[in-house]
Amino acid sequence: MSVTTTYDEASVLQQIAAGDESAFSAFFHHWQPYLATHIYRITESAHLAEEVVQDVFMKIWMTRETLSSVTYIKAYLLTLSRNEALNALKSMMRRLSHEATTENLPPFEAEEPEQHRAFQLTLIDEAIDQLPARQKEVFLLHRHQRLTYAEIAEKLNIGKESVKTHLQLATKAITSHVKGRITVLILLLELQDKNFF
Structure with missing residues (x-):
């Protein structure tokens, strides 16, 4: 089943859950700019935000079977991207702290x-x-x-x-x-x- 020209969230999510890569591509292009802005506000780094966005969509694809049970996709995406952004920041801070300690x-x-x-x-x-x-x-x-x-x-x-x-x-x-x-x-x-x- 192919994605129609009009973006239909419920249909796209069902298609992604079934493993449809073209549906996932449509989903990515629909949400990527919004999530990139959201993540940038947290990280204040364009480079880190770009990495986190990629991680978020990779995680979505890896757990795609669960998408059909998501009721509020926007809230789901915001929570997922926020958690990934905070994890990335904490990882960066710990790495810098370790460097300062050991070197x-x-x-x-x-x-x-x-x-x-x-x-x-x-x-x-x-x-x-x-x-x-x-x-x-x-x-x-x-x-x-x-x-x-x-x-x-x-x-x-x-x-x-x-x-x-x-x-x-x-x-x-x-x-x-x-x-x-x-x-x-x-x-x-x-x-x-x-x-x-």
């Missing part, structure tokens, strides 16, 4: 998905701004300008051990800030997921 600060040249990297750099920038003036100066010279301990010591007229100490303190403070922010965000996401607010 202190990941190297700036590490390759990561764009949205993870942008989020991580935002947290690092926040932390750098809160450092004491000398720690911030030493950290930026080392991490951004790639100066060696000796070069920084000469430039700032301080000892190499002082440079090392400032860098250790700065790294510890930045790592603590990133981990703290990620932990709070995970908690907020979990509370939201449990409908506490």
Whole structure:
């Protein structure tokens, strides 16, 4: 049975449940823009939203036999996409938290998905701004300008051990800030997921 030109939700759902790929294609094109917007509002990342949309429709196809029993498809899709978006965000936060724990600060040249990297750099920038003036100066010279301990010591007229100490303190403070922010965000996401607010 083929999908008619007019989109008939009940008919399309029955066809998808029976394994009709053309019906699923029509369903995808009908709902994809709406769900993409909904998911973007949750994730605030176009790239992550695109991934979540794909995951949502993959899950729908994998469990297509249950679609014929869905009464309110819009509510079903919103709940499914919200849960997938929150799971994706929590997964990203935990991955960043693990990186901050095991590696202190990941190297700036590490390759990561764009949205993870942008989020991580935002947290690092926040932390750098809160450092004491000398720690911030030493950290930026080392991490951004790639100066060696000796070069920084000469430039700032301080000892190499002082440079090392400032860098250790700065790294510890930045790592603590990133981990703290990620932990709070995970908690907020979990509370939201449990409908506490």
